[in-house]
Amino acid sequence: MRIAILVLLIATAAFGGTFTTPPTTTNNDDSCDIALQPAATLLLSYFEVDFNSPRDTALQTIFTVQNVSSTPQIANVTLWTDWGYPAFNFSIFLTGYDVQPVNLYDVFAAGTLPVTSSNTTVPTNPTAGSQPVSNDANPNFLPGAAAACFGLPLSLSPPILNDLRLLFTTGLGAGCASQVGGLHANAIGYATIDVVATCAAKNARSSDYFTTLLLFDNVLTGDYQLIVPRGAKSYAQGGTLVHIRAIPEGGPAGTVAPTPLPYTFYDRYTRALPARTADRRQPLPSAFVPRYIESGANGFNTQFKIWRETKTPGACSGADAASQTKAMTIAEAVRFDEHENAAIITYPLGLVPLPPPPTTTAAMLAPSTSILFPPNPFKDAGGWMYLNLDNGGSASYSVSRPGFGAPGGAWRPSQNWAIVSMFAEPTYAVELPAIALGNGCSPRRPLTGTPGGNIGPAPNPNP
Amino acid sequence: MKRSLFAFALLLLAASAPAASTTNNDDSCDIAWQPAATLLLPYFEVDFNSKQPAAQQTLFTIQNISTMPQIAHVTLWTDLAYPAWSFPVFLTGYDVQPFNLYDLFANGVIVGTSADTPTLTNPTPGSQPADNDANPNFLPDVRTACANVPGTLPASLINDLRQIFTSGKTSDGCQVGNAHANAIGYITIDVVATCTTAKPTSFGYAAIRLYDNVLTGDYEQLAQVSGRQYAQGSPLVHIRAIPEGGAAGAVVATSLPYTFYDRYNVAQASRTIDRRQPLPSVFAPRFIAGGPGGLNTTLKIWREGVTTSNAVCNDYKNNAVQIGEAVRFDEHENATVVSSCLVLCPGPPPTPATFSIPAAQTSILPGLSTSGDVGGWLYLNLDNGGSANYSTSRPGYGQRGRASQAWVITSMFAEPTYATETAAVALGNGCTPRAGLSTQQAQIGPAPNPTP
Numbered sequence: 001m002r003i004a005i006l007v008l009l010i011a012t013a014a015f016g017g018t019f020t021t022p023p024t025t026t027n028n029d030d031s032c033d034i035a036l037q038p039a040a041t042l043l044l045s046y047f048e049v050d051f052n053s054p055r056d057t058a059l060q061t062i063f064t065v066q067n068v069s070s071t072p073q074i075a076n077v078t079l080w081t082d083w084g085y086p087a088f089n090f091s092i093f094l095t096g097y098d099v100q101p102v103n104l105y106d107v108f109a110a111g112t113l114p115v116t117s118s119n120t121t122v123p124t125n126p127t128a129g130s131q132p133v134s135n136d137a138n139p140n141f142l143p144g145a146a147a148a149c150f151g152l153p154l155s156l157s158p159p160i161l162n163d164l165r166l167l168f169t170t171g172l173g174a175g176c177a178s179q180v181g182g183l184h185a186n187a188i189g190y191a192t193i194d195v196v197a198t199c200a201a202k203n204a205r206s207s208d209y210f211t212t213l214l215l216f217d218n219v220l221t222g223d224y225q226l227i228v229p230r231g232a233k234s235y236a237q238g239g240t241l242v243h244i245r246a247i248p249e250g251g252p253a254g255t256v257a258p259t260p261l262p263y264t265f266y267d268r269y270t271r272a273l274p275a276r277t278a279d280r281r282q283p284l285p286s287a288f289v290p291r292y293i294e295s296g297a298n299g300f301n302t303q304f305k306i307w308r309e310t311k312t313p314g315a316c317s318g319a320d321a322a323s324q325t326k327a328m329t330i331a332e333a334v335r336f337d338e339h340e341n342a343a344i345i346t347y348p349l350g351l352v353p354l355p356p357p358p359t360t361t362a363a364m365l366a367p368s369t370s371i372l373f374p375p376n377p378f379k380d381a382g383g384w385m386y387l388n389l390d391n392g393g394s395a396s397y398s399v400s401r402p403g404f405g406a407p408g409g410a411w412r413p414s415q416n417w418a419i420v421s422m423f424a425e426p427t428y429a430v431e432l433p434a435i436a437l438g439n440g441c442s443p444r445r446p447l448t449g450t451p452g453g454n455i456g457p458a459p460n461p462n463p
Numbered sequence: 464m465k466r467s468l469f470a471f472a473l474l475l476l477a478a479s480a481p482a483a484s485t486t487n488n489d490d491s492c493d494i495a496w497q498p499a500a501t502l503l504l505p506y507f508e509v510d511f512n513s514k515q516p517a518a519q520q521t522l523f524t525i526q527n528i529s530t531m532p533q534i535a536h537v538t539l540w541t542d543l544a545y546p547a548w549s550f551p552v553f554l555t556g557y558d559v560q561p562f563n564l565y566d567l568f569a570n571g572v573i574v575g576t577s578a579d580t581p582t583l584t585n586p587t588p589g590s591q592p593a594d595n596d597a598n599p600n601f602l603p604d605v606r607t608a609c610a611n612v613p614g615t616l617p618a619s620l621i622n623d624l625r626q627i628f629t630s631g632k633t634s635d636g637c638q639v640g641n642a643h644a645n646a647i648g649y650i651t652i653d654v655v656a657t658c659t660t661a662k663p664t665s666f667g668y669a670a671i672r673l674y675d676n677v678l679t680g681d682y683e684q685l686a687q688v689s690g691r692q693y694a695q696g697s698p699l700v701h702i703r704a705i706p707e708g709g710a711a712g713a714v715v716a717t718s719l720p721y722t723f724y725d726r727y728n729v730a731q732a733s734r735t736i737d738r739r740q741p742l743p744s745v746f747a748p749r750f751i752a753g754g755p756g757g758l759n760t761t762l763k764i765w766r767e768g769v770t771t772s773n774a775v776c777n778d779y780k781n782n783a784v785q786i787g788e789a790v791r792f793d794e795h796e797n798a799t800v801v802s803s804c805l806v807l808c809p810g811p812p813p814t815p816a817t818f819s820i821p822a823a824q825t826s827i828l829p830g831l832s833t834s835g836d837v838g839g840w841l842y843l844n845l846d847n848g849g850s851a852n853y854s855t856s857r858p859g860y861g862q863r864g865r866a867s868q869a870w871v872i873t874s875m876f877a878e879p880t881y882a883t884e885t886a887a888v889a890l891g892n893g894c895t896p897r898a899g900l901s902t903q904q905a906q907i908g909p910a911p912n913p914t915p
């Protein structure tokens with residue numbers, strides 16, 4: 001009987017027409033999906049460092065960069081404030097198969113930078129396939145790379161260190177007339193790590209970053225840990241960095257290769273370039289479905305670490321100033337409990353004027369009970385949230401083809417990343433990336449109160 | 464000058480690299496954190512003989528992020544890939560359901576679900592779950608088959624499960640797992656069309672398996688050491704159906720060269736009938752082996768077995784197979800390999816389908832270098848060498864067939880209670896051909912972009 005049903009089903013499928021289409025790629029670096037595969041850019045979506053406390057009690061963020069290729073690589077680390085201002089960058093020279101941990105506590109507390117050099121000895125390994133090539137063997141390095149990456153600074157001068165601390169705690173620093181970051185006791189921000197062609201004090205806001213420096217080799221991997229020392233109740237949380245691949249990969253710096261990506265991770269920094277997709281980096285999604293538990297004082301509770309694309313490139317001042325997008329709205333948040341009851345942010349009837357919608361910075365940590373999210377009117381302590389983190393778009397955003405604007409709107413959705421941190425006393429702590437409802441090439445989602453706004457996975461085809 | 468260089472670069476561009484071929488959501492072989500049709504918990508461990516909270520426990524959660532009701536079919540497999548028990552979970556639209564395996568093994572209970580669960584009225588149309596019979600892919604018997612599942616579990620079943628997952632023996636004496644004090648195994652969770660206890664290895668299972676990428680999930684491992692508690696967790700492995708959608712049993716063309724359930728499809732109308740993305744075989748986990756008082760790493764590894772739907776008692780031991788190759792790099796790029804003997808090398812011992820192993824272990828993994836570094840990373844080619852039970856739908860995967868599938872999780876722990884867990888980065892997706900051995904000139908590195 002079961003066989004008969006199966007045969008019937010197969011026949012139905014065979015003659016049933018075109019309800020699905022075959023996939024179009026099985027290649028390794030050919031999709032818009034963010035996967036755990038070697039990448040050309042790594043994103044540490046949120047860091048926090050208490051540099052004023054001694055090491056054994058300080059909250060610290062550690063990240064590690066790994067070169068999984070035999071060829072030497074240069075990783076350009078940029079530290080961004082929580083308003084999206086690129087405050088500081090440093091280079092890491094990675095010999096073939098190198099791995100380099102960086103404790104940001106060392107950077108902020110002591111001004112110490114990782115010790116790497118193009119002069120590092122390349123070992124002789126036991127098998128041919130595990131042998132790193134020489135440190136000048138990367139054909140995409142610029143001619144001066146060996147010299148530029150020899151004698152990299154090992155520490156920050158006291159004035160620069162002081163400036164760095166101020167920028168990441170007050171948002172104010174030398175050289176910037178206006179505030180470029182939030183006010184908080186700990187240093188808070190995010191970091192990007194790009195594969196580049198030489199060691200240089202440049203970042204995505206530098207005019208020639210994409211034309212002369214950024215490379216396209218998917219060779220970096222990495223992870224991070226947040227360390228919270230509390231004596232016998234110490235704990236850690238961690239995960240993988242966001243692995244953003246160059247699609248297509250390869251080629252020298254400045255190569256403008258066609259990409260089907262409709263826009264890219266660094267989109268808003270490419271306005272002056274002939275190709276808005278010059279970085280070829282996969283874009284990030286906009287909608288996520290993190291789980292939460294809110295059990296009160298003695299149970300598990302949840303915080304979300306959220307990275308959001310800013311609306312401007314994050315200049316010191318002017319129209320592109322970081323301060324212009326320090327407060328971005330969230331398109332929509334819906335809370336589901338374990339019985340599928342949904343809650344949205346509402347206001348009492350007759351309340352005039354309505355309070356302004358809650359806003360966030362580019363990198364932030366918020367408990368699931370924050371006013372950013374719908375309150376929990378239910379008995380259940382757990383459930384999940386639908387977070388459409390689109391910031392509404394910006395004139396700085398582009399797309400290479402139609403189909404990404406909201407009805408009546410002009411811009412693509414903004415990019416985002418969400419991490420779920422759960423903690424219960426005394427020392428239960430886990431951290432995991434939230435699942436995205438589509439990849440970064442998915443168009444803007446309609447609101448749930450509008451036609452077609454059903455919460456659910458993004459449809460397969462993209463424009 | 465810069466402009467001329469840039470123009471020159473522009474001229475070079477056209478032939479430099481092929482264009483990407485998809486930007487769609489469910490069209491690639493990449494394992495991403497996106498809704499899926501199958502979730503894999505690669506490793507679980509439950510100490511059901513101890514009392515909570517001292518007991519080591521594994522919890523997992525399944526989330527239906529679609530408006531449609533869905534049925535998740537949960538299967539517990541031993542560490543030798545024997546499907547010991549399956550049970551259905553009925554999920555109304557937007558449902559989330561947590562499970563603690565300690566409840567099952569220690570107390571003999573599992574959370575019940577039902578197609579009779581009331582559907583609520585929510586504040587916006589877009590957050591409104593559909594009725595519990597609104598899924599067009601459900602089979603007609605869902606209302607009755609999914610009423611209060613799995614129901615009360617008989618004591619004999621619980622005893623059997625305890626025995627199978629610790630002694631490795633079924634009630635009739637079949638060795639289908641390894642012996643260990645704690646219950647150890649892995650779990651698959653498939654979206655299906657009705658509630659049954661059918662095993663994914665059974666021929667008829669293809670007639671109920673669905674293809675909707677609507678499930679998400681995560682897991683947590685709770686543990687206690689020296690009286691101090693800690694937790695580790697991560698998302699489940701999200702395995703999408705490519706292409707998605709359609710009725711149970713539908714045979715639809717897929718560009719996947721083989722699938723996650725490949726070896727159970729031998730007798731099916733199509734070897735890719737499950738359409739599930741295959742998993743990779745090569746990983747690059749980081750390690751720290753700091754010794755007592757320091758940070759130390761444990762790897763949790765899932766490996767595809769070789770048995771088919773027709774496996775009988777004695778076959779399951781064959782699911783313990785040697786790994787392809789392991790190379791350890793320290794922080795100064797010094798590499799070590801398992802053995803340097805030239806003839807009649809015994810090779811490393813075989814490993815089961817799921818296991819955990821300290822990264823400092825040196826019978827399967829290479830020893831630490833003499834540099835003094837306690838950290839670095841491992842190149843793990845977990846390919847089991849292939850099997851006659853594996854298939855591919857097109858050429859290009861080598862004379863020995865395709866590589867076997869695997870998954871790796873990196874767990875780090877330091878006293879007193881610093882603990883993290885992350886999925887290891889794969890050096891290619893599951894559609895990538897077998898990686899060569901580094902001893903045979905094959906360079907360790909990311910897989911090339913094109914696959915056959």
